[in-house]
Amino acid sequence: MKAYIRLTAGLAAIGALTFSIYAVRSQVSAAPDYPNASINAQSPTVVIEIPSGATGSQVGQILFENGVTESALSYFRAAVANTKSAQVAPGAHLLNLKISAKQALLQLLDSNRIPNLIKVFEGAWKSEVKTSLIRYGFSAIEVDRAFSNVELPKGFSDVEGLLFPAQYTFAKGTSALEAVQEMIDRFKAEVSGQNLLAASGKYSPQQLLVIASIVQAEGDSKDFSKVSRVVRNRLEIGMPLQLDSTVHYIKKVRGQIFLSTDSTLIKSAYNTYRKYGLPPTPIGNPGSAAIEGALNPSSGDWLFFITVAPGDTRFTRSNDEFLQWKALYAKNRKAGAFN
Incomplete structure (x- = not known):
């Protein structure tokens, strides 16, 4: 971390x-x-x-x-x-x-x-933050109400993506609403959060936050800006994103998990194998580096990327080359490279 x-x-x-x-x-x-x-x-x-x-x-x-x-x-x-x-x-x-x-x-x-320290890790889902808040001592009802009543930045309607990754501890007597608000306020106080909220252009701050959450879920920090470029390139030519991370978000599973054909057919607005465009909300809570990657994509014409081995993520515009790398990924996975 x-x-x-x-x-x-x-x-x-x-x-x-x-x-x-x-x-x-x-x-x-x-x-x-x-x-x-x-x-x-x-x-x-x-x-x-x-x-x-x-x-x-x-x-x-x-x-x-x-x-x-x-x-x-x-x-x-x-x-x-x-x-x-x-x-x-x-x-x-x-x-x-x-x-x-x-x-x-x-x-x-x-x-x-610090007893009961709440750790919001980069890419954590809202549901995982809820679990941490319940372990801290709040009830599920209190957390749900806090998520519904918290003050969000203008134009946003859900806390997903805005619960800034950090370690939190609160003074005795802090309410669930105050705790969640602290996480939102932390997002707004961060330079990366301010840059995103002030962004203008082809993509709205809400869309950029979705992209940042995808970047966080899909790439290593050194590749964030490249993943951001692939997402934009696909959106700009009307190509489905086809991202495993969005299906993992639906199924609430993590790690290097092989995605079956059946999983790509799940009926959900978050399934980017079936649905064109961005998911309706972020698929996690991105950290500063992923946000900056979403705001500042690298230059490139890539449409595909794949991690063939830990630390080895490759980018290309060629579907043929991508398929070759996909075969290499399958070989490495079978050999236990991702264990």
């Missing part, structure tokens, strides 16, 4: 430090601090809750009151000295007891120490 992405909304508020650096430097009293602790699986832990909007000094007080640090000020000073302290997320964190302030900060920044 890509590098971890932390929740941005509310993070600035958490990192905001209410005392000036001057005030810290002018403190005449010492800030007691535990030495760096040697931590193992048996080391005692505690789950603390960081409220949304908590200041650096408030976080320090929470750590001190829960026995994590020896003083509130020791954490505050460590936070002032480390700009990454602004990335501490609200919500629950699992920390060790009696550790140094620097260790406490590092643990607060460690996503593996």
Whole structure:
């Protein structure tokens, strides 16, 4: 997976430090601090809750009151000295007891120490995000209502494609609607999302998001712009897209799955083997790289592409060459290259 992405909304508020650096430097009293602790699986832990909007000094007080640090000020000073302290997320964190302030900060920044962390991976379906939200503690009804009532960008009618891939944690008391809105707002805050929403030309932002979801599902990141070009080339000559990923979306299956002839005959608006044009909605939630690939296709006349082996995706305009590569793919698959 890509590098971890932390929740941005509310993070600035958490990192905001209410005392000036001057005030810290002018403190005449010492800030007691535990030495760096040697931590193992048996080391005692505690789950603390960081409220949304908590200041650096408030976080320090929470750590001190829960026995994590020896003083509130020791954490505050460590936070002032480390700009990454602004990335501490609200919500629950699992920390060790009696550790140094620097260790406490590092643990607060460690996503593996966030219980019930919601991970929206690149290409995740809305149904998969729903499952994650239910595991987090929301009911299915609450999530469905949130999907229906969330505020979407102008011109969009469904959350599919707009639930931005990231790792999310929420402060205690956050509603399902607020959680889903956070994901939508993250999409709107990303440069790639802003570029897509502001796009004009032959394809609308809604269509571009569908293309981005296909690009995410079909290609490796190095090939995103090429896959984008193939999609456009086929659309522009009225050629069906014939993409396995759209059928996988219907069947809700993932991985290198052989697509049977029967599967290509499924009656669905998402079946690009039967239906011309784009699917009616995105087929997943694309990340920034796939969105940029959809917005900026490579130059080329390709109409076909196929991954013949892991990391080896080939592009061509020739159907004959594509069929040769398809035979090579079948040979490699049989030999276990995709296992």
